Structure formats: C-alpha cells, structure tokens
Amino acid sequence: MSHTLPDGFSLVEGIPEDRYPEWLGCWLTTLATPTDPDPAIVDFHRQVYPPERAIAIQDKHGYGATNTSLDCDLVLPGGATVPAALCTGGSCHPTLTRRGLMTIMLDRVYRRAAEEEKALCADSPSEWPIYQRFGHGPAVWYEYAEIDVRRAGLRDDVPGAGIRPRRVTGKEAQETAQGVYALHAAATPGEVIPPAAFWDRLSTEPSSPALETTLSLSGPGGGPRHCAAIENRGFVSYRITPGWTAEQAPNGVLKVIDFLAADSETAGALWRYLFSIDMIGEIHVRRLPMDDPLRWWVTDARWMRNLRRDGLWLRLLDVPRTLEARAWSADGVLTIRVHDARGYAAGTYRLEVDSGVGVCRRTTAEHDLEMDVSTLGAIVLGGTSASGVHRGGRLHARDPRHVRLWDVMATPERAPFVSYLL
Ligand SMILES: CC(C)(COP(=O)(O)OP(=O)(O)OC[C@H]1O[C@@H](n2cnc3c(N)ncnc32)[C@H](O)[C@@H]1OP(=O)(O)O)[C@@H](O)C(=O)NCCC(=O)NCCS
Incomplete structure (x- = not known):
C-alpha cells in the first residue's frame, strides 16, 4: 500500500506560478479535456484550484502526475459544517500509471488534511473503482434528468404562479447566484461550499467557445448562457441548442447549468419559467436531488428520463x-x-x-x-x-x-x- 518514488522522480508541493499552465495541462489532458491556450481558462482554474495547494510528481520531462485538495466546508444534516479537504486534480500520465504515483500524492493529501485538522476528505471520482481502496465511499447521489417538455408538462398547481424571473448578467448574476446558493446550502446536507472564485464564471464574459464550455460547466456546443433570477431567492442559468424535427417543428434542447432556489415557491416559479420557453423540446438537468419535488410537479413523470448517479464521496x-x-x-x-x-x-x-x-x-x-x-x-x-x-x-x-x-x-x-x- 505504501509506495516510494521511483528513481528520477520528485514530489512537488505548491506549484510555481510560471509552471501552473503545465500543471493544469498535465491534469486536464488525462481527462481528455483539451487544454486551451486561452489564458482566461488557465486563470479561472488558477483561482479555483490555487497553485499553492497543488501537488505534482515530476521527472526530467516535467510534471507527470498531479493532485490537489481545496479548503472547503461540508454541510451536514442539521446545517452545521465541518472543515473538509476537497480532493481533486488527480492525474497520472498514461506512461507512468500503476507505479503508485497517485497513492504517494493522496497520502500527502491525507496527511496535510489531518495536519490542517479537517474532519474528512471529499471527492467526486472519475471512475467508481479508484477511491474505495483509499477509504472513500459514495455518500451523495443525484439524478441526471432529460425531460420531454411537451409530454411531461407542468401541473397547474405547481407553486410560484404569477412570479416571473428577471434577466441578470455579469456581477449581478454572480452575486445573486452566490447568495441564493448560501441560502440553499444552509439547509442541504452534502453541499461542499465552493471557493468564492468559483462564482466568477458567472460574471466573466466568455471570449471563446472553449471558455464558454469551461465557464458553463457543460460539454461543448449550445448557444450563449442565459441567467434569470427571482429576487434574491432563486437563480437559474442555462444554454440552448436549437433543433428542428424533420417536419420543421422547433425542438431545441435547454441545458440547465445552475438551478438554485431558497424555497419551494421559488423553485416552482423557476420550473414554470423553464417550461414556458418557446421552441424547446427537451430540458436536460445535470443534477436533481433524489427527493426533488419536480417529479410530483409534472403531469406525467414517465416523460422524465432519470439516471441515478453517485456524486460526492x-x-x-x-x-x-x-x-x-x-x-x-x-x-x-x-x-x-x-x-x-x-x-x-x-x-x-x-x-x-x-x-x-x-x-x-x-x-x-x-x-x-x-x-x-x-x-x-x-x-x-x-x-x-x-x-x-x-x-x-x-x-x-x-x-x-x-x-x-x-x-x-x-x-x-x-x-x-x-x-x-x-
Ligand atoms: C486514476 C489515475 C490518477 C491513477 O494514477 P496511478 O498513479 O496509476 O495510481 P496508482 O498507481 O497509485 O494506483 C493506486 C491503486 O489504484 C488502482 N487504480 C488506479 N487507477 C485505477 C482505475 N482507473 N481503475 C481501477 N483501479 C485503479 C491501482 O491499480 C492501484 O491499486 P493497488 O493499490 O491495489 O495496486 C490515473 O490512472 C489517471 O490519470 N487516470 C485518468 C484521469 C483520472 O481518472 N483521474 C482521476 C480523477 S478522480
């Protein structure tokens, strides 16, 4: 279980500023995410995954394996939080795998977490079999949902009738989302509160499709991001991919990126809004809570295709x-x-x-x-x-x-x- 560094390799803790793009490239290419020369993408990552917490193993060719842990708080049942080390950034170049490099870095991450008096570590692994051997278990589940808007339909008695969201952009979008998230997270066990810089993605104007993809936390494709808010209690952001049937009937796909509501009435009003957008055939939601009321708000829940997924370990x-x-x-x-x-x-x-x-x-x-x-x-x-x-x-x-x-x-x-x- 314990490994020693192979000859010619050394462990680096804290990545120098000028080598951060190399560290990020090492991490993202193993996840098959092309690294983009756009400095704005590097900058977004630098703020959320700071170089001083990053770890790497290098040889004479440069960084070959990466890891990091973020300083976060985990919300527990009842609303209290405990300090957590959010483990992420794990990668190892395919030519160097299965020699214990990730194990060496994770052991450093656990030691650092214990030194920093974290109660626990949290992560969301890329593959199920990796982390159990290190003591992680799947604690939070969610559903990915694809909703056939016209056939699922919304019931008339969904809360929030008559409440209409307003358009928000830039700083207002960022501050509203962050504020609503804080209200939502206070009542939601399992939330790992992201670093403040994470919300910058909502005020940053994407200058390239690659940056748009990074900031919208979704795959490539789709139109520009839209944001809408209800007072300081609800926030939604989404992108639309236009589509048409063979008969020329509109059949666009709306991908929800952020869906944040402080109460049921606001959540209902946001769903009413999303279901009312013209020319949309399907709504895809990245993450729905396992007990989300939406399945009781649609008229026919069989037109919601749900996939249960493990989230936080x-x-x-x-x-x-x-x-x-x-x-x-x-x-x-x-x-x-x-x-x-x-x-x-x-x-x-x-x-x-x-x-x-x-x-x-x-x-x-x-x-x-x-x-x-x-x-x-x-x-x-x-x-x-x-x-x-x-x-x-x-x-x-x-x-x-x-x-x-x-x-x-x-x-x-x-x-x-x-x-x-x-
Ligand atoms: C996952 C990854 C970081 C592992 O790095 P590594 O240096 O090869 O890991 P180690 O050699 O320290 O392996 C530790 C243990 O985990 C196992 N393991 C590692 N990756 C695994 C995988 N993808 N599936 C199953 N088991 C895996 C190893 O077999 C080894 O088991 P053992 O202790 O019983 O011998 C590397 O394969 C990678 O970069 N993959 C692509 C990106 C990715 O998935 N990153 C993880 C993000 S959560």
Whole structure:
C-alpha cells in the first residue's frame, strides 16, 4: 500500500506560478479535456484550484502526475459544517500509471488534511473503482434528468404562479447566484461550499467557445448562457441548442447549468419559467436531488428520463468530530468498529444520541456494527442506506436491528445533495 518514488522522480508541493499552465495541462489532458491556450481558462482554474495547494510528481520531462485538495466546508444534516479537504486534480500520465504515483500524492493529501485538522476528505471520482481502496465511499447521489417538455408538462398547481424571473448578467448574476446558493446550502446536507472564485464564471464574459464550455460547466456546443433570477431567492442559468424535427417543428434542447432556489415557491416559479420557453423540446438537468419535488410537479413523470448517479464521496479522518457535528433524526446508542488501513479513523466508537444531538467517544466495548472507513463515508450523511450496504455484505452487524437503527437515526429530512462537483 505504501509506495516510494521511483528513481528520477520528485514530489512537488505548491506549484510555481510560471509552471501552473503545465500543471493544469498535465491534469486536464488525462481527462481528455483539451487544454486551451486561452489564458482566461488557465486563470479561472488558477483561482479555483490555487497553485499553492497543488501537488505534482515530476521527472526530467516535467510534471507527470498531479493532485490537489481545496479548503472547503461540508454541510451536514442539521446545517452545521465541518472543515473538509476537497480532493481533486488527480492525474497520472498514461506512461507512468500503476507505479503508485497517485497513492504517494493522496497520502500527502491525507496527511496535510489531518495536519490542517479537517474532519474528512471529499471527492467526486472519475471512475467508481479508484477511491474505495483509499477509504472513500459514495455518500451523495443525484439524478441526471432529460425531460420531454411537451409530454411531461407542468401541473397547474405547481407553486410560484404569477412570479416571473428577471434577466441578470455579469456581477449581478454572480452575486445573486452566490447568495441564493448560501441560502440553499444552509439547509442541504452534502453541499461542499465552493471557493468564492468559483462564482466568477458567472460574471466573466466568455471570449471563446472553449471558455464558454469551461465557464458553463457543460460539454461543448449550445448557444450563449442565459441567467434569470427571482429576487434574491432563486437563480437559474442555462444554454440552448436549437433543433428542428424533420417536419420543421422547433425542438431545441435547454441545458440547465445552475438551478438554485431558497424555497419551494421559488423553485416552482423557476420550473414554470423553464417550461414556458418557446421552441424547446427537451430540458436536460445535470443534477436533481433524489427527493426533488419536480417529479410530483409534472403531469406525467414517465416523460422524465432519470439516471441515478453517485456524486460526492467521503473519507472520514476524525470520526467523533463528524458524528457529533451532524444532527440526528432519532435517538439511540450504537457502538461502531471502523477499520482504516491508513489509520486515521480506525477504532471502536460509542455513539449516543439524545434529543438529536450525538456524543461520540472511543470505547473498548463490544461493537454493534463493523465496517471499513469507506462504508462509514458512504452512510454517514444518511444518503446511502446502511441496510442496503449490509445486504451487500459491506457492513457487519451483531443484530440486523442495529443496522435499521442506524438508518432511522441517520436519514435526514432532506436527501443529501451536492450542486457542484469540483
Ligand atoms: C486514476 C489515475 C490518477 C491513477 O494514477 P496511478 O498513479 O496509476 O495510481 P496508482 O498507481 O497509485 O494506483 C493506486 C491503486 O489504484 C488502482 N487504480 C488506479 N487507477 C485505477 C482505475 N482507473 N481503475 C481501477 N483501479 C485503479 C491501482 O491499480 C492501484 O491499486 P493497488 O493499490 O491495489 O495496486 C490515473 O490512472 C489517471 O490519470 N487516470 C485518468 C484521469 C483520472 O481518472 N483521474 C482521476 C480523477 S478522480
């Protein structure tokens, strides 16, 4: 599991300004994202993924592998936050893979996170099999949705009738989105609050199609971005790809980029607006919460094609701090044994919840539940069912009622959700 650097390679922590484009190029090309010479693209990344936190492994040819971790806060059930290290930027040139370079960088990332007293690490892996061995588990799920606008239709009783959004651009779009996100995130477990610079994408005028793609967080193609807001409580941004049927009937596709609402009435009003835009056949939504009311607001939900996807993965470092910071939905006592090959979270813990508040201490008592740290990461927010994981053989229980008790205690009022995966 532990690796040493091959001869001729060295680890770099903190990337010099002048080599940042090289670092970014190394990362993005392994994800098959062409790097663009447009300095505005490099600049956007520099602000969101700062060079001083970036890590690389280099040889005489330059950077061959990259990683980084951002300073973020994770919203827990109940609205409290814990400091998190958001692991991203992982890459290794195909000529250098499977020699342990990513492992070396991740071990540095975990050590740094522990030194910085982060409660946990969060990430959104490119491929499912990579991160479980490092102790991460899928905690937040969402649905990708493609909606046939005309056949799904919206019911008349959707909230927000008569509320019409206003057009916003530039600084106003940026500030409104950031403000609405803060209101939304305060009530949404699973949100990882992005760095402030992330919102600059809404005030930056794209000077090239590549920059437009980067800033709209979507694939290439599509018209310019539109932004609309409802007071300081709702914000939506989207791009339209025009389309026509063989009969010349309009059949455009509207891709939602940001959908942020502080309450149900505002969310309903934003959906009313999107469904009312002329010449649109389909709306594609990158991310919908698992318990989103939209499927109850359309007249026929079978014309929404939904794909369940894993979003945020969590890796706990400090178990008591995380379990004590979250609110619990029911009271109870459970003793949990956690295995962690890297040591950070290993141990047996007694969790006692009274009036929704948890107290968690190490213990030598016999455990009720036993799991790897990656399983604890998956179930800790209540967005992944412990009963399902138990049936899948990844969690062991002295008595199956203990698993049920965890689910009753851990399942929050609102399904965990994450708006942005950085
Ligand atoms: C994923 C990637 C960074 C791995 O880098 P690497 O230096 O080869 O990783 P390591 O050699 O440290 O591998 C660590 C372990 O993970 C496994 N692993 C790595 N990548 C894997 C993959 N894509 N699928 C399955 N297992 C993988 C290795 O087999 C190894 O397992 P072991 O510890 O049991 O031997 C590299 O393959 C890459 O750049 N891929 C394309 C971009 C990408 O997916 N980035 C990740 C963003 S989340």
